[in-house]
Amino acid sequence: MLRSPSGGAGHGAAATDSGLMSIGTVLNVLREEFPEVTISKIRFLESEGLIEPRRTPSGYRKFSAQDVERLGHVLRMQRDHYLPLKVIREHLEAMERGEAVPLPALGRQRDGETVPEAAEQPTAARIGRAQLLAAAGIGEEELKEWESYGLVAPLPDGAYDAEAATVASLVVELGRFGIEPRHLRALRAAADREAGLIDQVVAPLKRHRNPQTRAHAEARTKELAALTVRLHTALVQTALGVRLP
Secondary structure, three states: OOOOOOOOOOHHHHOOOOOOEOHHHHHHHHOOOOOOOOHHHHHHHHHOOOOOOEEOOOOOEEEOHHHHHHHHHHHHHHHHHOOOHHHHHHHHHHHHOOOOOOOOOOEEEEOOEEEEOOOOOOOOOEEOHHHHHHHHOOOHHHHHHHHHOOOOOOOOOOOEEOHHHHHHHHHHHHHOOOOOHHHHHHHHHHHHHHHHHHHHHHHHHHOOOOHHHHHHHHHHHHHHHHHHHHHHHHHHHHHHOOOOO
16 A cells, blocks of 8 residues: 555645545645645646546546655655655556565765665665666757756756756656747746855855854755745736636
């Protein structure tokens, strides 16, 4: 049985009378563990066949507790193991057949291979260039174009942080609607400005002499990032005069 993204708590309250949830309710449930998940991300995973929510006669998505559980498992595999969607799909299919499939160990990426890290020295997760290309389903030229627009950027060692895979997936999804990478430079600039604003707020915490206060800066950064993402979504909806289902 897949582990619930929120440990099983709150599903009864979040569900509708029929036991099904709207995509907005699912988003709130998932954000307990995945603060940066978005409705676009959920829709993208659906388009990739990783979840299959029911549809009402008017076309609205309705998710069961099992759908939410599966979503949590997919997001966990992306966050903790940085697996391409193809591998995640194969892993889920194997689990449904009752097969035990071990997941790769975490570690730094070097020359396309995972180099395990000592447990007492955790490091920021990385994804290799080849893995990023496979996860996004793109070629070298496309990735170079994205880099030229600042949508993704390699780290000094040539690898990428884990969020690069999420960015790549969303760029691909937007491309299906005719939105080209060059059109996304404004979003990149806006994200940089938002990040700068958050950094100004947490900078005093990062410089504090108390180690606990400095550690609190990371939690505050995540909290502010989640709030700015929600605000950005609300502002876009207001500007377009629409409400996401």
